[in-house]
Amino acid sequence: MKKISVLMIGNSFSVDAARYTHELSLGSEVEIELSVLYVGGCSLEQHIGFIKEGSSPYEWFANGESTGRYIALKDALEMKKWDYITLQQVSVFSGLKDTFYPYINELIEYVRRYQKESVLVLHKTWPYQTGFENTNFAHYNYDCKTMYKCICDTYDYVSKDLGINIIIRSGDAIEAAIEKYGEHFHKDGFHLNDTGRYIAALTFVHTFNNNKPIKNIYVPEFLSKEQCQEYE
Numbered sequence: 001m002k003k004i005s006v007l008m009i010g011n012s013f014s015v016d017a018a019r020y021t022h023e024l025s026l027g028s029e030v031e032i033e034l035s036v037l038y039v040g041g042c043s044l045e046q047h048i049g050f051i052k053e054g055s056s057p058y059e060w061f062a063n064g065e066s067t068g069r070y071i072a073l074k075d076a077l078e079m080k081k082w083d084y085i086t087l088q089q090v091s092v093f094s095g096l097k098d099t100f101y102p103y104i105n106e107l108i109e110y111v112r113r114y115q116k117e118s119v120l121v122l123h124k125t126w127p128y129q130t131g132f133e134n135t136n137f138a139h140y141n142y143d144c145k146t147m148y149k150c151i152c153d154t155y156d157y158v159s160k161d162l163g164i165n166i167i168i169r170s171g172d173a174i175e176a177a178i179e180k181y182g183e184h185f186h187k188d189g190f191h192l193n194d195t196g197r198y199i200a201a202l203t204f205v206h207t208f209n210n211n212k213p214i215k216n217i218y219v220p221e222f223l224s225k226e227q228c229q230e231y232e
Contacts, residue, residue, distance in 0.1 A: 003031045004083040004208060006121075007076060009107070011042040013091055013125050015061055016192040017170050020201040020220065022063035027216035028209040036061040037076055043090040044103035047073070051110055077114035084208075085111055086168065088123040091190060092136035094171075095127075095150025100158055108162070121166040121207075124155045126174040126200075132189035148175050166207065173203040177231070194222050199231055 008014040014036045025032040037058035039046070050057055056072040087107060093099035108120065127147035128137050140147035151171055159167055174185055174192070177199050185196030192200060198220065205214060217232055219225050 001031050002029060003033060005033045005080065006035070006084045006086065006208075007082045007118075008034070008036040008086045008088075008123065009047060009073065009111075010036060010086065010088050010123065011038060011090055012040050012191060013170075014038060014086070014088065014123065016197050017123065017168070017200040017204055018061060019064045019194075019197040020218065021204045023218040023220075024198075024201050024205045024214060025209075027214045027218055028205050029212060030205075030209050032205065032208060034063055034204075035076065037071070037073060038066075041090055043093055044087075044100060044107060046090075048103050048106050048110075051107075073110070074114070077111060082115055082118045084121050084166075085115060085118045086121040086123045087164075088125060089154075091125050091128070092139065094125045095140060095147055095154050097154045097157055100154070104158065104162070119166065120162075120164050121168060122155055122159055122164050123168045124171040125151060126171040126192070126196075127151060129183055129186040129189045132186075134189065168204055168207045170200040170203050173199050194220070195231075198223065198228075202232055 008018060015038050018034050018036045021032055021034050038061055039057050051073060054072070056070055056075070058071055058073065060067045060069045060071050087104060089100055127144045130144050140150060148171065155167060174196060177185055185192055185199065187193040214232055217228050219228050
């Protein structure tokens with residue numbers, strides 16, 4: 001089996017997408033060794049702030065589980081040669097193009113100091129749930145469809161502008177699941193519940209497995225085998 005290493009520079013939405021990715025990848029043709037640098041609600045601008053401060057605020061998750069260790073971005077970039085490095089905006093700003101700049105350019109420049117050959121990837125986030133009352137939702141008139149369209153437009157623009165050809169389309173997968181099954185995949189209006197996390201992980205695995213079916217699908221305790229195959 002081919003093995004790849006992936007580093008996500010992100011926030012809680014990265015943790016959501018990564019929770020079941022490694023287990024699912026073991027049933028595919030590509031095993032994904034996945035690390036997440038987590039700071040809750042971390043925006044691209046905040047990542048740059050941490051770099052300038054030289055701080056070590058990131059909780060390091062390995063294959064879906066916290067290691068209990070806190071490190072700096074520099075430490076993670078020097079840890080090993082990463083095959084892929086994912087970037088994303090914090091959820092509230094994911095549909096607002098102007099919030100990506102100039103921070104994503106600065107982040108890429110910093111990453112390239114240490115990882116010149118790794119492939120850059122965008123992780124596309126999902127919209128909030130209908131009825132979510134947090135004021136952050138006001139950017140999208142408290143409408144999930146408006147938010148989803150803004151996210152799609154923004155990530156398409158940024159990927160083309162920066163020449164990033166791979167997008168992990170977690171947001172599209174969650175939106176498709178909502179269209180088919182209803183709004184049953186959020187935990188608190190914006191994070192994903194376990195089933196939502198499973199769907200996001202499926203998207204992650206398919207992205208690096210050339211969209212091939214997963215032969216030996218991982219079945220967690222909260223889903224039946226039939227449900228897993230249907231979501232797959």
